[in-house]
Amino acid sequence: MKHKHAKLIHAWADGAQIQVLTCTSKWDDLEKYPIWREDLEYRIKPEPKPDFYTYLTITHSHTGTQTLCKYGSDNVKFTYDGETRKLKLAEVI
Numbered sequence: 001m002k003h004k005h006a007k008l009i010h011a012w013a014d015g016a017q018i019q020v021l022t023c024t025s026k027w028d029d030l031e032k033y034p035i036w037r038e039d040l041e042y043r044i045k046p047e048p049k050p051d052f053y054t055y056l057t058i059t060h061s062h063t064g065t066q067t068l069c070k071y072g073s074d075n076v077k078f079t080y081d082g083e084t085r086k087l088k089l090a091e092v093i
Helices: 006-013
Strands: 018-021 027-029 042-044 052-061 064-068 076-080 087-092
Touching: 006 018, 006 042
Parallel strands: none
Antiparallel strands: 018 027, 018 042, 052 064, 052 076, 076 087
């Protein structure tokens, strides 16, 4: 009889990073030598989502600072985490 996790065991043997679903419903990376319990859930660790960027033009006038959405003259770059979608860096360009 074929093991319940046979496909994942083969993927792990071929070098794939495997994760196990914990009792707190969180996926954790497996240790070096997994046990492969049939009562647990496993998966191949997904590729991380890449960061993404947005750009904006901020100008200053006599009446105060303004935020403009003009293309081609952007002077601020915002970097967002691809996994959490949270802002991780704002830089003047």
